[in-house]
Amino acid sequence: MNNASIYAIIMAGGVGTRLWPRSREASPKQLLHIMGEGTMIQNTVARLQPLIPPEQMMIVTNASQIDGFREQIPAIPEENLIAEPFGRNTAPCIGLAATTLLQRDPNAVMVVLPADHWIENVREFQNRIRLACEIAEEKRGLVTLGITPTRPETGYGYIQWSERKTGVEEYFDKSVRVVRTFAEKPDLPTAHRFLQSGDFLWNSGMFIWRADVILENFQQHLPDLHEQICTISDAQGQTNYSAVLEKTYKQMTPISIDYGVMEKAKNVYVLECEFGWSDVGSWDETFRLSRKDSEGNALMGDVVTINTNDCFIRSDGRMIAAIGMENVIIIDTPDALLVCKGGESQQVQKVVDYLRRKKISNLL
Amino acid sequence: MNNASIYAIIMAGGVGTRLWPRSREASPKQLLHIMGEGTMIQNTVARLQPLIPPEQMMIVTNASQIDGFREQIPAIPEENLIAEPFGRNTAPCIGLAATTLLQRDPNAVMVVLPADHWIENVREFQNRIRLACEIAEEKRGLVTLGITPTRPETGYGYIQWSERKTGVEEYFDKSVRVVRTFAEKPDLPTAHRFLQSGDFLWNSGMFIWRADVILENFQQHLPDLHEQICTISDAQGQTNYSAVLEKTYKQMTPISIDYGVMEKAKNVYVLECEFGWSDVGSWDETFRLSRKDSEGNALMGDVVTINTNDCFIRSDGRMIAAIGMENVIIIDTPDALLVCKGGESQQVQKVVDYLRRKKISNLL
Numbered sequence: 206m207n208n209a210s211i212y213a214i215i216m217a218g219g220v221g222t223r224l225w226p227r228s229r230e231a232s233p234k235q236l237l238h239i240m241g242e243g244t245m246i247q248n249t250v251a252r253l254q255p256l257i258p259p260e261q262m263m264i265v266t267n268a269s270q271i272d273g274f275r276e277q278i279p280a281i282p283e284e285n286l287i288a289e290p291f292g293r294n295t296a297p298c299i300g301l302a303a304t305t306l307l308q309r310d311p312n313a314v315m316v317v318l319p320a321d322h323w324i325e326n327v328r329e330f331q332n333r334i335r336l337a338c339e340i341a342e343e344k345r346g347l348v349t350l351g352i353t354p355t356r357p358e359t360g361y362g363y364i365q366w367s368e369r370k371t372g373v374e375e376y377f378d379k380s381v382r383v384v385r386t387f388a389e390k391p392d393l394p395t396a397h398r399f400l401q402s403g404d405f406l407w408n409s410g411m412f413i414w415r416a417d418v419i420l421e422n423f424q425q426h427l428p429d430l431h432e433q434i435c436t437i438s439d440a441q442g443q444t445n446y447s448a449v450l451e452k453t454y455k456q457m458t459p460i461s462i463d464y465g466v467m468e469k470a471k472n473v474y475v476l477e478c479e480f481g482w483s484d485v486g487s488w489d490e491t492f493r494l495s496r497k498d499s500e501g502n503a504l505m506g507d508v509v510t511i512n513t514n515d516c517f518i519r520s521d522g523r524m525i526a527a528i529g530m531e532n533v534i535i536i537d538t539p540d541a542l543l544v545c546k547g548g549e550s551q552q553v554q555k556v557v558d559y560l561r562r563k564k565i566s567n568l569l
Numbered sequence: 570m571n572n573a574s575i576y577a578i579i580m581a582g583g584v585g586t587r588l589w590p591r592s593r594e595a596s597p598k599q600l601l602h603i604m605g606e607g608t609m610i611q612n613t614v615a616r617l618q619p620l621i622p623p624e625q626m627m628i629v630t631n632a633s634q635i636d637g638f639r640e641q642i643p644a645i646p647e648e649n650l651i652a653e654p655f656g657r658n659t660a661p662c663i664g665l666a667a668t669t670l671l672q673r674d675p676n677a678v679m680v681v682l683p684a685d686h687w688i689e690n691v692r693e694f695q696n697r698i699r700l701a702c703e704i705a706e707e708k709r710g711l712v713t714l715g716i717t718p719t720r721p722e723t724g725y726g727y728i729q730w731s732e733r734k735t736g737v738e739e740y741f742d743k744s745v746r747v748v749r750t751f752a753e754k755p756d757l758p759t760a761h762r763f764l765q766s767g768d769f770l771w772n773s774g775m776f777i778w779r780a781d782v783i784l785e786n787f788q789q790h791l792p793d794l795h796e797q798i799c800t801i802s803d804a805q806g807q808t809n810y811s812a813v814l815e816k817t818y819k820q821m822t823p824i825s826i827d828y829g830v831m832e833k834a835k836n837v838y839v840l841e842c843e844f845g846w847s848d849v850g851s852w853d854e855t856f857r858l859s860r861k862d863s864e865g866n867a868l869m870g871d872v873v874t875i876n877t878n879d880c881f882i883r884s885d886g887r888m889i890a891a892i893g894m895e896n897v898i899i900i901d902t903p904d905a906l907l908v909c910k911g912g913e914s915q916q917v918q919k920v921v922d923y924l925r926r927k928k929i930s931n932l933l
Contacts, residue, residue, distance in 0.1 A: 226890070509923055511916050523903070524932055526590070526920040529910030530897075537906060539887070544908060546893030552875050556890040559873055568888055 210312045211338055212416075213257045214302040215249060217266040217274065217320035218292050222557040223487050223550070226541035227519075230569050235320035236273040239485055240494055243277075245321040250278050252327045256334055257316065263287060263306070264320070265298045290451040294459040295410075296466065300423055300430060303416040304438040311417065314338050317462075318411040323494060325481025333478050336376060337413035340474055344373050347422065347467060348413040349384070351406025351475040352482045357396035360486055360551075362408035362463070363388040364475050365399075373474065380477040387463045406477055410484070412462065419466070426469045433457055488534045488543075488550040492517035515547065541568050574676045575702055576780075577621045578666040579613060581630040581638065581684035582656050586921040587851050587914075590905035591883075594933050599684035600637040603849055604858055607641075609685040614642050616691045620698055621680065627651060627670070628684070629662050654815040658823040659774075660830065664787055664794060667780040668802040675781065678702050681826075682775040687858060689845025697842050700740060701777035704838055708737050711786065711831060712777040713748070715770025715839040716846045721760035724850055724915075726772035726827070727752040728839050729763075735838065744841040751827045770841055774848070776826065783830070790833045797821055852898045852907070852914040856881035879911065905932050 221234025228234040235245045243251065250262065259280035266274060268288040275286065287305065289298060299317055306313040316334055324330045337348040351364045366382035373381055387408060391399060399405035423431040433453045440449035467473055485491055495503035495517065502510060506520030513530040521537050532547035543553065560568050585598025592598040599609045607615065614626065623644035630638060632652040639650065651669065653662060663681055670677040680698055688694045701712040715728045730746035737745055751772060755763060763769035787795040797817045804813035831837055849855055859867035859881065866874060870884030877894040885901050896911035907917065924932050 226888075509920055511919050512910075512913070520906075524590075524905045524929075525908065526905065526917075527908045528916045528920070529913040530908060531910075533894075533897075533908070535906075535908055541888045541890065542899075542901060542906065544889065544891045544894060544897070544899055546876075546895075549876070549893040552892045553890075555875050556873055556892070565888075 208256065210310060210342075211257050211261065211314045211316060212306055212310070213253050213262040214299065214306075214315050214317045215246070215262060215264045215320045216295065216298055216317065216410075217246060217264050217270065218289060218298065219319075219321065221321060223553055224485075224491070225553050225557050226538045226543050226568070227521075227536060231269065232273070233270060234485070236270065236277060239491060240323050245485070246274060247277055249318070249320050249322070250281070252324060252330060253316070253318075253334075256331055260285070263302055265289060265302050266320075267292065290454045292459070293454060293457045295462040296423075296427060296430060296460045297434070297454065297457050299412075299419065299462050300427075300434040301437060303419050303423075304434050305441070307416045307420065308438070308441065313416040314341050314413065315416050315419065316411070316413050318409075319484070321485060322409070323483045323485050327480075329480040330478070333476055333480065334413065336381075337476055340373055340376055340381065340476075341414045341418070344472065344474075345415060345418045346373065346472040346474050347419065347470050348474045348476060349467065350409045350411040350413075350478050351382075352409050353477055353479045354400050354405065354407050357393060357400045358407065359390055359393055359396050360490075361484070362390055363399050363405045364408050365402075365405050366475050366477075367404075371474065372472075382475050382477065384467070384473040384475050387468055406475060407482070408463065409478070409482055412467075422466050422470045427460070427465045430457065430460070430465070488517065488536060488545065488553065489548060490550075492534060492547070517547070574674060574706075575621050575625065575678045575680060576670055576674070577617050577626040578663065578670075578679050578681045579610070579626060579628045579684045580659065580662055580681065580774075581610060581628050581634065582653060582662065583683075583685065585685060587917055588849075588855070589917050589921050590902045590907050590932065591885075591900060595633065596637070597634060598849070600634065600641060603855060604687050609849070610638060611641055613682070613684050613686070614645070616688060616694060617680070617698075620695055624649070627666055629653060629666050630684075631656065654818045656823070657818060657821045659826040660787075660791060660794060660824045661798070661818070661821050663776075663783065663826050664791075664798040665801060667783050667787075668798050669805070671780045671784065672802070672805065677780040678705050678777065679780050679783065680775070680777050682773075683848070685849060686773070687847045687849050691844075693844040694842070697840055697844065698777065700745075701840055704737055704740055704745065704840075705777045705779055705782070708836065708838075709779060709782045710737065710836040710838050711783065711834050712838045712840060713831065714773045714775040714777075714842050715746075716773050717841055717843045718764050718769065718771050721757060721764045722771065723754055723757055723760050724854075725848070726754055727763050727769045728772050729766075729769050730839050730841075731768075736836075737838065746839050746841065748831070748837040748839050751832055770839060771846070772827065773842070773846055776831075786830050786834045791824065791829045794821065794824070794829070852881065852900060852909065852917065853912060854914075856898060856911070881911070 217235045220230050221228035224234050238244050241248045262281050263285045265287045340346045341348050365385045367385035369383045371383050440446045497503050501515040503517045507524040508518045509526045511528045513527045515532045516530050518535040534545040536543040581599045584594050585592040588598050602608050605612045627649045629651045704710045704712050729749045731749035733747045735747050804810045861867050865879040867881045871888045872882045873890045875892045877891045879896045880894050882899040898909040900907040
């Protein structure tokens with residue numbers, strides 16, 4: 206197949222409050238240097254670039270973040286930065302991208318993926334994307350990447366595959382499957398069951414399909430949303446585009462692509478992937494992915510430790526001295542400091558909720 | 570007796586590294602707001618003021634701290650701020666103060682005390698000082714205040730009293746004793762033994778005597794130091810005073826008043842005191858003295874806690890969020906942060922040693 210028709214749609218609307226106090230509304234997770242060489246978005250772009258040139262990458266985000274992306278990835282053309290007026294979950298975002306893309310290239314294949322994930326084996330990731338694009342192109346399939354689970358994680362959604370024949374047997378390498386169902390984030394016993402069953406994969410939130418095929422599926426399974434997207438599409442290039450976009454988004458019901466389309470569509474395939482993946486969804490997870498020293502610590506910046514083990518400590522300029530600490534996460538920023546027991550970092554959300562309730566907007 | 574002849578000699582030379590990162594060479598513990606209403610020195614002056622007017626208070630410190638005292642306690646006259654060129658332990662400091670005082674008032678009674686201690690019952694403290702001054706005046710005694718120990722503390726020196734007759738039976742209220750010996754900071758088993766014995770008191774570092782009497786004792790027990798002090802005294806008011814002071818101090822052997830004089834002198838009395846006392850010598854001690862909330866936390870400044878108990882958290886402007894913490898001390902400053910397990914705060918010294926070794930002088 207022709208690389209010229211492959212486009213990346215990078216969904217970058219989130220604010221990543223789970224990585225507070227580093228992640229803020231004005232400088233969300235995808236614009237931060239959390240793991241690896243660059244910022245999350247820079248790493249995402251870098252691992253796609255051998256497959257897709259920057260001119261064929263689109264970022265769908267919200268208006269407040271556009272400047273950050275412009276600055277961090279100047280290679281992506283201005284017109285490929287798409288601002289949603291409000292977040293309406295993934296289906297509207299993908300619909301907007303698909304209709305925009307289709308006007309540009311009737312044969313466009315979309316690689317839809319979040320801006321802020323971590324992938325260990327980039328080469329294997331690229332191979333899987335290539336295979337997914339072929340299936341999307343040749344079979345007009347809706348393809349998603351499922352990650353072989355390595356632990357009973359309750360923070361991810363799951364995809365169950367079916368033993369049914371795939372209809373894409375020519376690609377079959379034990380890892381292309383028909384999807385049976387999408388499952389929400391499970392509780393721990395359910396997650397254990399999923400892990401033991403052998404037919405559940407983590408839902409990575411990455412999707413590959415032709416733009417025309419996904420829009421056909423919108424028409425069939427989300428007719429109201431499809432109509433709203435057509436309204437926006439018709440206004441593209443017009444002077445009242447912004448007004449139409451905002452008005453139409455206001456009327457949209459938020460819905461995820463999994464629930465709105467994937468659950469109902471035919472020709473839905475999942476590629477089982479083992480390239481090492483994480484949504485970097487918490488400080489615990491970031492710590493888990495970090496390289497540790499001989500005392501089990503992952504230290505960044507100006508940190509001195511005494512009798513301290515299994516700690517994740519990030520200084521942001523200031524010097525941090527830790528004495529007698531065990532399994533603690535310390536994240537320092539110029540105006541806010543987090544000190545959190547290891548394994549409890551999901552409670553950061555409670556701090557963010559508190560700040561919202563108290564309208565302490567300078568720390569959000 | 571006449572209040573006019575009572576002078577306070579406040580020893581304020583220390584840098585208080587045990588309260589790092591708040592306490593620094595340029596802003597040492599005595600100049601900081603650690604406990605109570607004012608800074609340590611302001612609280613010390615306030616609790617003496619009903620007994621001794623500010624014109625009769627002297628502060629002996631080092632040159633770098635003079636400005637801080639001038640600013641914080643403007644009521645003390647400029648000429649009462651005495652700068653030592655180097656720290657030479659307590660005996661030279663007290664000798665210098667005594668000779669300075671004696672030139673001013675041949676009947677001076679000196680109340681010598683550190684600048685950075687905490688006292689709970691100020692009225693009782695004042696009563697004890699009054700009694701000590703009477704004994705010092707009438708009996709030409711060397712009087713020290715001993716604190717009834719409440720735990721086997723290893724961070725304090727101890728004073729053992731003797732059953733011998735005191736010779737001051739007219740003052741006897743079960744609490745005026747003859748000193749048998751001064752003991753260094755003990756190990757824990759020894760501290761337990763001291764506590765059980767019933768005849769050991771904590772050495773508060775507070776002394777009361779006539780200036781002429783202490784100088785007589787210097788002459789007898791520390792003749793070299795006495796001579797050096799006379800050299801300095803002779804130069805007082807001369808143009809070369811600073812040079813003489815510096816040169817003489819350089820030659821002095823550091824020695825404590827306990828070891829150099831009190832151990833050897835006659836007429837040494839100890840007044841047993843129960844007014845609630847602490848040297849505020851560590852963050853653990855500061856926490857111990859602080860008022861706790863229903864979760865056992867002592868929180869200062871902008872602090873949010875979730876599932877957090879028995880923690881001492883001081884913000885210095887920045888917001889601190891603590892999640893799942895138990896028995897942890899968090900001390901934040903603009904350029905350095907301490908996170909320390911409760912009970913381990915004596916290890917702060919190791920951090921300070923590290924900073925000295927690495928010559929990171931901006932954090933010292």
